[in-house]
Amino acid sequence: MSAAGLTVRLGIDIDEDAAATFRANFPAAGFLCADIRSLKAADIRKNIITDAEPRVFGACAPCQPFSKQNRQQKGDDLRRTLLPEFHKFVDEFQPEYIFIENVPGMQAVDKVDGPFAKFLALLEDLNYCYDYKIVMAYHYGVPQRRRRLVLIASSLGPIKMPPMTHGPGTEQPGLPTVAEWIHGLSKLEAGQTDPDDPMHRAAQLSALNLERISLTPPGAGRECWPERLWLDCHKNYSGHTDVYGRVAWDKPASALTTRCISLSNGRFGHPEENRAISLREAACIQTFPRDFTFHGNLNSMARQVGNAVPVKMAEIFGNEFRRHYAAHRLAQEA
Numbered sequence: 001m002s003a004a005g006l007t008v009r010l011g012i013d014i015d016e017d018a019a020a021t022f023r024a025n026f027p028a029a030g031f032l033c034a035d036i037r038s039l040k041a042a043d044i045r046k047n048i049i050t051d052a053e054p055r056v057f058g059a060c061a062p063c064q065p066f067s068k069q070n071r072q073q074k075g076d077d078l079r080r081t082l083l084p085e086f087h088k089f090v091d092e093f094q095p096e097y098i099f100i101e102n103v104p105g106m107q108a109v110d111k112v113d114g115p116f117a118k119f120l121a122l123l124e125d126l127n128y129c130y131d132y133k134i135v136m137a138y139h140y141g142v143p144q145r146r147r148r149l150v151l152i153a154s155s156l157g158p159i160k161m162p163p164m165t166h167g168p169g170t171e172q173p174g175l176p177t178v179a180e181w182i183h184g185l186s187k188l189e190a191g192q193t194d195p196d197d198p199m200h201r202a203a204q205l206s207a208l209n210l211e212r213i214s215l216t217p218p219g220a221g222r223e224c225w226p227e228r229l230w231l232d233c234h235k236n237y238s239g240h241t242d243v244y245g246r247v248a249w250d251k252p253a254s255a256l257t258t259r260c261i262s263l264s265n266g267r268f269g270h271p272e273e274n275r276a277i278s279l280r281e282a283a284c285i286q287t288f289p290r291d292f293t294f295h296g297n298l299n300s301m302a303r304q305v306g307n308a309v310p311v312k313m314a315e316i317f318g319n320e321f322r323r324h325y326a327a328h329r330l331a332q333e334a
Helices: 016-025 041-045 078-093 115-125 178-182 207-214 279-285 298-307 311-333
Strands: 010-013 030-033 056-059 097-102 129-136 147-154 197-201
Touching: 010 016, 016 030, 016 298, 041 078, 056 078, 078 097, 078 115, 097 311, 115 147, 147 311, 178 279, 197 279, 279 298
Parallel strands: 010 030, 056 097
Antiparallel strands: 097 147, 129 147
């Protein structure tokens, strides 16, 4: 939310590559590379600068346990407990604002004792006002068909989701497009890296997949291939039509996943070049600035990109917190 003018004070993640990425891009902030289940309030307190400024606590627990894409969902997946772990910090510090983002589905898991239901109960016990909704990222300036459950809460009074910025009925009726965000990046072949931007790096492709992508028009997929190129698993199956597809220049992309640079794992083919989108292009579709750097191997960096809250969407919600706080201050002074 730094794009909205909020000061980033602290990050927490168990992943060492994510920690290196955070530290490289937010050098003035603290970071705890640890399992949140092992952290205590005292670990957080020393990184809280002052009580004079309003605080925003954000939690984005791994979405995979709640995603319909995950066919191996298990009730004992420990990642399901990570939102409840956030409770102890909300209870201890009672920040003025809270932001939570996850896949649609988390709120439907056990509407009485599920992690989301329990979090709402905590907010009510602490007298927070809150609002939540399933939103489409392209309505907030992100060139992506990415549906997410977003919750915002405030201890200062009623709060509502910010209005859409893009789409019918807004000042920007057209949806954001892939072209607007990746236009101008240098051309690459599969397996190449731009010497001036190590993040602009495309995964290698086999000769067979190079032929497949060469026969795939923008916005289309495997339905355009001759039968000799079909995979056996697709010959009598019409689902998962996004895999091996290309994004289109003039439309939002499909939702990026943790495998967003893999041609075989979604509609992640470049609109016209015979390759999958590069790491930089994936980050741009997530609306990261072009100078944002990632750390780790290629798969790790792609996972970080796919798991991220799109920057433009986070900015709009950050601006809503700023607007809400300004209104609160005015009301206090009246």
